[in-house]
Every structure is written in structure tokens, then in C-alpha cells.
Amino acid sequence: MSWQTYVDEHLMCDIEGHHLASAAILGHDGTVWAQSADFPQFAPAEITAIMKDFDEPGHLAPTGMFVAGAKYMVIQGEPGAVIRGKKVYMHACMHLSAFQNYTTTITCFWKID
Numbered sequence: 001m002s003w004q005t006y007v008d009e010h011l012m013c014d015i016e017g018h019h020l021a022s023a024a025i026l027g028h029d030g031t032v033w034a035q036s037a038d039f040p041q042f043a044p045a046e047i048t049a050i051m052k053d054f055d056e057p058g059h060l061a062p063t064g065m066f067v068a069g070a071k072y073m074v075i076q077g078e079p080g081a082v083i084r085g086k087k088v089y090m091h092a093c094m095h096l097s098a099f100q101n102y103t104t105t106i107t108c109f110w111k112i113d
Contacts, residue, residue, distance in 0.1 A: 002034070003025050003033045003034035004034040006025070006034065007023055007024065007025060007034040007035060007036055008036070011023035011036070012036050020036070021038065022035070022036045022037075022038040022039040022040065023035070023036050023039065023107065024036065024039045024107050025107075026042075026047070026107060028051055029047075030042060030044055030047035030048075039107075040067060040068030040070075041068055042067065042068060043066075043068070043069070046065075046066050046067060046068070049063075049065070049066070050065065050083065050094055053065070053074075053083055054080055054081075054083070054094075055080075057077075057079035057080060058079075060074045060083065061074050064085070065083065065085040065092070065094075067085070067092055067107075070087065071087065072085025072086060072087050072091075072092050073085060073086050073087065081095065082094065082095050092107070093107070094107050095107075
């Protein structure tokens, strides 16, 4: 299965009438391995800050997490594994994962109705 198939068929699938707004699998250097059609464009500094928070949990707490220029308040997560961000009608989740000996970040966004 390709990374794009994983995004399209697993991350973006409909579950009981709910689905993600967008999703992607990114390398630690910010390269996009696969993404949904509406996935936002990250700035390199945003990827650097997110990766630093995986290494130094709490790094983003004072400033917030920026994704495609939008600021998310950093809320609970799992240090070194998951970063969760929130803004008024949108949530973001960054999950550090290992796939076939590659360490990647799975990034998902969902809207709050």
C-alpha cells in the first residue's frame, strides 16, 4: 500500500458520518510523503518548531503551534509522541510514528461542528 492510499482510504475515510478536514504524512524534514487535497502548506519554520516540541515537550506551549500561518493553542498531548492544538472551530494533531523503519509525523485536522 502506498502512503497516498493510506491517507485517502484510512485517514480520510468516513466513520459514522464524521471525517477529517485534511491529513498528511510528513518526513521529519518537512517533506510531504502523502496528503489529502485540502492539506495546508506548512512553512519550514513551522515544521522545525513542531519537531522541536517532540524533542523538547512544552516548547510550543508559550507561543502556540503555527500551521500554515494559523495559530493553534497547544493542549494536552503525549510528550515525545503526540502534540494537539486547538483553535475556535478546528483541531490539529501531530503524531510521531515509525513506519517500516522510517520515523514520520502524521498530521490531521478536523472541524468542530
